[in-house]
Structures are given as structure tokens and as C-alpha cells.
Amino acid sequence: MTTAGESGAPTVATQTPGHHAPALRKVLSPMHIWALGVGIVLVGEFMGWNFSVEKGGMYGALVAAWFVGLLYTCIVMINSEVTSAIPAAGGQYAQAKHTVGPLMAFNVGLYLTLAYTMLEAANANVLSYLLSQLSSLTGSSEELSPYAFATLAIMALAWLNYRGVFAALSLNFVITGFAFVTIIVLFFGVSGWNPAVSLHLDGLIGSLDNGLPYGWIGVIAAFQFGMWFYLGIEGTAQAAEECRSASRSVPIGSMAGIMTLIIAAGLTWYVCAGLLPWHYLGVSITPLFDAARVSGSGVLVLLLLLGTLFATIASANGCINDASRAWFSMSRDRYLPAWFSAVHPRYHTPFRSVVFLVPIAIAFALLPVLLNQPTLLATVITFSILSGLLTYSFMGPNFIRFRKLWPMGTITRGYVLPLHPAPAIALLLLSGIVFFATFLGYGTALLSLLAFYLLASIWFVRRRYRYVKRGAQFTADLPRPRGY
């Protein structure tokens, strides 16, 4: 096996003329982009968003869903324009290396890899919990091992991603679609169009205090969990390089994705608010499933359990795809050893990156169980959320710079963001507010994570920066700005 060494004799090897490097296969359509984006996120509707109810009450959660929904709509629109012009694996990482520079790009790449790997670990952990619930629902008193099934989930999905992106995201389309349909079925199953039948919204209508028990500061505190409704939709950009037509697929898939999520968020909030007492909803592990149980319908209970399971699998599957693309992209630009940038000659996937991240995800998935520290799972998820937030805070200024480097009319864009620079400024402001909200709840975790990224940046500047070739990493089909 020939490996790229990090030290030793100066054996510089460049691609010989006429040699075509193996590439990721361009097979994806808007349907797959939708499946990737919504697939990663939809699990947040089935669990997680409801902690915003504990922080801010029912109306606090609703305001958080709208407010954070606006933040993510800005993200999707910005992403659509930039990705249609820079359709490269790595998504926001690829954007950063073209518009800002290597140090920013390294940080963004690391945010993305960690955000998706940790979310994948959390999903695997939750999946093992759901299987235990399923086992107990069938009347079994025996306990399934969380170690075995969390490991199996990660291994099986890694295998699927290793074998090809088309099959992996086609599966995501089916199971994500099923999970979304179960939310709609629940709405119709409880006659959601006629609240008088089985929903109990009288308390919320009666007094504002019932919906806002902690006032407006509670609403601010709810923002950090409002992110669960949409967290991960920006991952659609990671698949741009594998689209048959990225300038068409990414905007269509991403826009359809955010619309799906806003509809799902509205339905989820409405049904849960009408069926579950807010004190219970605020601490529930599986709110939609619990809402189905309250409805008393066996069919709805089964459907929502399957919906929760499928949404969790889809999320883990999408996370493996996105984390491996971010890692692969950093590697091919020499931010990491080139060994990881290999593409499988048969499956056309970044196979070494897929395999390398498997033990890391398993470690994070099993650690809370091994150490018997369930709160560690919340820490893993928080690290994922904070890494995502750091990416969002970069995207607003990055877009302003993107438009400055390549003004309108100078390049072809598959989608043009309207009202520029309002969405970019709004995104920056909204990210700042959500950061503040997260700091209220997870200040120590936030500072720890910033310290980690600072140390990683120092490592990059001291050990890897020398390998980065600025000219070679400008891969987009765009006019080169001065300096490249």
C-alpha cells in the first residue's frame, strides 16, 4: 500500500498529465437532496424540540419554532446561491476556502465533521433506546443491550454509505418520507382540523400566562431547543458534488426541505400542544410517540413508533454521508493527510473517510452507556449543536464576501438570493441571539468547545498549513480573485 507520508524524503508526486483522478459519482437528484436535508433533521420533530416547552412554555416553543425557522430559511437561501456556484463536497468548508482562506476553512470543516459525527452518535444511542421501548411494548420483560444495537446501527449505515451514495440517499428518501407521513397521519388521526374533537387547547386560548409561564426570557431560553426543528438542513450542501445538476438540485431540494420542516414543525407543535400537558411535554423523550399513545389508537401508536425509529435511522444515515464528505474534502486540500481523500474505484465513495469516522461515532455513542452517565448524551448533542451554530455564524459574513468577490452578473448562479444583504445580516443577528440563548443553558460547554477549536487551529497552523497550496485548492469554476 502506498501512503502519503508526513515526513521523510522529499518525494513530491504530482498528477501526471492526462491522468484523471477518481471522482465522486454524479447520480443525485433534488429528491436525494431533500432526503439528505430533511432526513438529518426530522428526528428533531420526534424528539428534542419539546425541551423548548420546558424553558418557555407552549407559546415560547412556538415563537422559537418561527424565529429559528427564519434563521434556517436564511441559511437555506444563502446555501442555495453559494452552493449552486461552488458545487463541491464539503459544502460550507468548500465555500470558506474559496471566499476567506485556509484557517477559516479548516475550522468550518472541523465544525461540520464534529457536528455530524456527534449527531450520528446521539442518533445511534437513541436508536438503541427506542428498540428497548419496542421490545417492552411487545410485552417482553427482557432488556436489549444498547451497546450491541447502537454499534450495529452505525456499522450497517456506514456499510451502506461505503457502497454508494445513491442507495444510501434513496433509502433516506423512503424512510424520511414515511416518517413525515406519520406526522400528517397523526394530525388527521386526532381530527386536528377540528380541535373540539380530541385536542385540548382551551388553556392556551384562555390566558397568555398559560402559554408563556416564564415570560419573554423563557422564550429566549427556548431558542436553543427550537433549533431541533431544523438542525442539519444546511447539510444538503455536502452532496453538491454528487448531484447530476447541482445548480438545480441543491436549491430545489433544500427549499423543498425547509418547507417540509416548517410544515412538520407546525403540525408537531399543534398536535402535541393539544394532547399533552406542557409540564410532561417539556421533559418527554419521545413527544410525538407519546401523543399517539394518548390518542388511544393502536395504529397511531405503531405508526409513530416506526416514524420515530425511521427518522432516527435517516438522521444517522445522513450524518455519516455529510461527516465523511467534510473529512474527505479537507483531506484532498491537504488540511489533513491525503490518505483520506481516496475514492473507491468501484463505488465512487470517500471510503477511507467513511470507515475512519466509524470508531469515533461508536465511541461517542457508547460512552454515555459505558460510563453510566446519561447526561453525557446531552453533552454530545450540545457539542453538535454548538458546532452547527459556529457554522451558521460564519455563513452570513461569508455570503456578503461572496457577493463582493463575485458580484451579480459576473458568474452563473442556479439561484439568486433576494433582498441581499438583508438575509445575511438577519442570519448573523439571529445566530447571535441563539448563541446567547445557548450560553444561558450551556455556557461551560460553549467555552470548552471554543477552547477545543482554538487548540485545533493552533495545531493546523503549526503542523498542516505548510502543506496547503492555495492555488491548487481553488477548484470552483469561477474567475479567480486576486491572491490566488
Place this chain on the structure above:
Amino acid sequence: MTTASILNLLAWVVSAVIAAWLIHDVVRVSRNHDEKDLINAAEMFDDLDPQAAAPAAPSTKEDGR
């Protein structure tokens, strides 16, 4: 042996089989193909002479423009 313990064992066995297949395939591909046929990059390997890569060294200005 209970049903749960059989399922647990099955999950471990399937995980082990998948892990073995993945590792085997990574090694097989690396042995059967030259590295230059696998690496997706403009240049094949890291430039091992730091002096040669000096122009890319960090400057006080992030993007160097």
C-alpha cells in the same frame, strides 16, 4: 438462552461481519490499486519539503489578499 440475548448476540455478530468486510475491502483496494488511482486531489502527495511550500505559510492577513 433468552430471546433478548439471542438478538444481542446476533447484533454483535452482524456488526463484526460488517466491520470485517469494511476493513478487508479497504485493505484489498489499497493493495490492488496504486495510490495515484485512488487519491482525489490536484496533487498526489503532501509536499514534504516545507521550504517548497513556503508561499502558503500563514500571514497576518487570513486570506493574503
